[in-house]
Amino acid sequence: MTIGLRPKSPLERLLGTxxxxxxxxxxxxxxxxxxxxxxxxxxxxxxxxxSTRWYREMFDNEQVWSAVTNSLLVALISTIVSTVIGTAxxxxxxxxxxxxxxxxxxxxxxxIIIPDVTMAVMLLIxxxxxxxxxxxxxxxxxxxxxxxxxxxxxxxxSFVAVVVRARLGQLDPRLxxxxxxxxxxxxxxxxxxxxxxxxxxxxxxxxxxxxxxxDDVVVTAFVSGPGSTTLPVYxxxxxxxxxxxLINAISTVMLLASITLVLGSLAFQRGTGDSS
Amino acid sequence: xxxxxxxTAIAHHERDALVESSRTGFLVAxxxxxxxxxxxxxxxxxxxxxSFASRSxxxxxxxxxxxxxxxxxxxxxxxxQVVSRSVWIALVTTVICLVLAYPFAYYxxxxxxxxxxxxxxxxxxxxxxxxxVRTYAWRFILSNEGPVGTAVEWMxxxxxxxxxxxxxxxxxxxxxxxxxxxxxxxxxxxLDWRLxxxxxxxxxxxxxxxRNVTLPLTKSDIIAGSLLVFxxxxxxxxxxxxxxxxxxEVLGTxxxxxxxxxxxxxxxxxxxxxxxxVMLAAVLIRTRTGAREV
Numbered sequence: 044m045t046i047g048l049r050p051k052s053p054l055e056r057l058l059g060t061x062x063x064x065x066x067x068x069x070x071x072x073x074x075x076x077x078x079x080x081x082x083x084x085x086x087x088x089x090x091x092x093x094s095t096r097w098y099r100e101m102f103d104n105e106q107v108w109s110a111v112t113n114s115l116l117v118a119l120i121s122t123i124v125s126t127v128i129g130t131a132x133x134x135x136x137x138x139x140x141x142x143x144x145x146x147x148x149x150x151x152x153x154x155i156i157i158p159d160v161t162m163a164v165m166l167l168i169x170x171x172x173x174x175x176x177x178x179x180x181x182x183x184x185x186x187x188x189x190x191x192x193x194x195x196x197x198x199x200x201s202f203v204a205v206v207v208r209a210r211l212g213q214l215d216p217r218l219x220x221x222x223x224x225x226x227x228x229x230x231x232x233x234x235x236x237x238x239x240x241x242x243x244x245x246x247x248x249x250x251x252x253x254x255x256x257x258d259d260v261v262v263t264a265f266v267s268g269p270g271s272t273t274l275p276v277y278x279x280x281x282x283x284x285x286x287x288x289l290i291n292a293i294s295t296v297m298l299l300a301s302i303t304l305v306l307g308s309l310a311f312q313r314g315t316g317d318s319s
Numbered sequence: 320x321x322x323x324x325x326x327t328a329i330a331h332h333e334r335d336a337l338v339e340s341s342r343t344g345f346l347v348a349x350x351x352x353x354x355x356x357x358x359x360x361x362x363x364x365x366x367x368x369x370s371f372a373s374r375s376x377x378x379x380x381x382x383x384x385x386x387x388x389x390x391x392x393x394x395x396x397x398x399x400q401v402v403s404r405s406v407w408i409a410l411v412t413t414v415i416c417l418v419l420a421y422p423f424a425y426y427x428x429x430x431x432x433x434x435x436x437x438x439x440x441x442x443x444x445x446x447x448x449x450x451x452v453r454t455y456a457w458r459f460i461l462s463n464e465g466p467v468g469t470a471v472e473w474m475x476x477x478x479x480x481x482x483x484x485x486x487x488x489x490x491x492x493x494x495x496x497x498x499x500x501x502x503x504x505x506x507x508x509x510l511d512w513r514l515x516x517x518x519x520x521x522x523x524x525x526x527x528x529x530r531n532v533t534l535p536l537t538k539s540d541i542i543a544g545s546l547l548v549f550x551x552x553x554x555x556x557x558x559x560x561x562x563x564x565x566x567x568e569v570l571g572t573x574x575x576x577x578x579x580x581x582x583x584x585x586x587x588x589x590x591x592x593x594x595x596x597v598m599l600a601a602v603l604i605r606t607r608t609g610a611r612e613v
Contacts, residue, residue: 072493
């Protein structure tokens with residue numbers, strides 16, 4: 044394949060410069076933030092030497108711990124549920140034709156592209172209304188961890204389904220046919236052949252769901268109640284009041300967590316299932 | 320994920336032999352179907368219903384006396400101001416993203432496979448890492464007390480960028496640039512370079528070949544990327560809350576205010592309906608122009 048440009052042409056140099064500027068734009072703010080989280084000074088903008096005092100302060104902060112616990116709980120439960128449901132729907136849409144499959148395909152796509160403010164508003168009204176109706180006939184519910192988990196599942200199903208479908212699309216259908224030829228029934232062929240082959244996609248999707256759940260702030264802030272603050276919602280509250288070295292430290296930890304999860308997800312998604 | 324639509328389409332074709340009874344498929348899909356109907360489709364419809372509801376003097380929503388007041392209110396001067404500001408900010412963001420992303424994607428797509436994959440991962444990392452934290456990083460950098468602000472102050476100036484539309488646009492470009500890069504990269508990467516060569520052989524200069532061959536071939540992905548940046552920019556809430564101020568209020572922040580301080584859920588719902596309509600229009604445009612999934 045010939046590339047459209049001669050190397051070292053002035054245009055090529057311009058493209059290269061632009062590319063490195065974009066990378067600088069992407070990473071400079073992140074590195075600045077991380078660097079200043081180790082700043083031993085109460086003034087955020089003045090360098091006062093290296094220190095981990097803000098990390099110690101973060102570890103001693105009980106609100107941070109309670110928020111972290113809530114975040115992990117929400118993320119784990121919503122990830123497990125949405126991975127099961129999302130994988131199932133990906134298989135159904137990839138393998139079968141059934142009534143309403145086109146509608147489902149469209150419906151599945153919407154939570155990914157809908158602006159999060161809209162999603163938040165929708166779910167807030169829905170839960171307020173549903174709890175009101177349930178309250179008139181029986182138990183009283185309040186916005187809290189349950190409504191957060193239910194909301195996170197609602198958007199995570201779609202992300203899992205997209206990742207698993209990509210994996211299913213790369214599979215060689217002859218492998219499952221071969222299993223069937225060897226008298227495996229539908230379930231056995233799925234359990235012994237298809238599932239192990241799509242496992243990297245399932246794990247990749249699960250890690251993606253975990254990342255999105257741990258990062259979500261807008262939807263969570265809308266459907267949370269007293270005592271159910273997650274880490275991003277807590278940080279968002281702090282950020283509204285201004286910059287502080289403590290936020291820099293928490294932010295660094297959050298960045299590290301999401302970058303680790305994303306790299307893990309990418310590694311799984313690209314992992315060789317020697318199928319393609 | 321770029322060739323998702325392609326590969327699934329081919330896979331569907333090859334697998335027709337395996338397609339079983341539609342009942343099994345429906346059964347396997349039903350948990351997701353039911354879940355999305357209860358927690359997505361119904362909430363979606365409730366917002367539309369609420370946009371026609373009325374309000375008690377204390378601000379409580381009354382599901383009676385249905386009316387169009389919330390939609391009439393969309394034409395108030397204040398609302399028109401917010402909406403036009405949002406559209407303006409989202410448009411500028413989209414244009415800046417396109418100008419940065421096209422040459423960037425072109426550069427990426429024309430590297431060796433190994434380098435290309437590494438660079439792509441370097442784009443994916445900020446794309447999927449915490450949006451709130453990335454936006455906060457700019458708050459830190461742009462604020463007058465931050466390292467840059469302090470340095471500028473020593474030189475005898477004031478930074479004063481924070482809480483302006485400029486700050487919001489910087490934040491939006493930073494947040495959504497990958498949405499533009501990824502589809503453009505996918506488009507340029509699968510470009511048939513022989514077509515460009517053919518144009519050159521027919522004595523087209525570089526620019527003419529680009530304008531008449533490369534650009535038309537990647538047009539649908541330019542549209543796709545632009546919509547992927549424009550729609551979320553229009554609904555931006557986190558970015559505007561952290562980097563903007565009262566003078567930069569946009570649709571996203573304005574909607575949230577209706578549900579919090581202003582306590583006007585019907586009007587907030589009507590505004591959300593407008594945003595949903597824009598999103599659905601974007602989806603329609605994308606399917607029409609035959610853009611692929613990212």
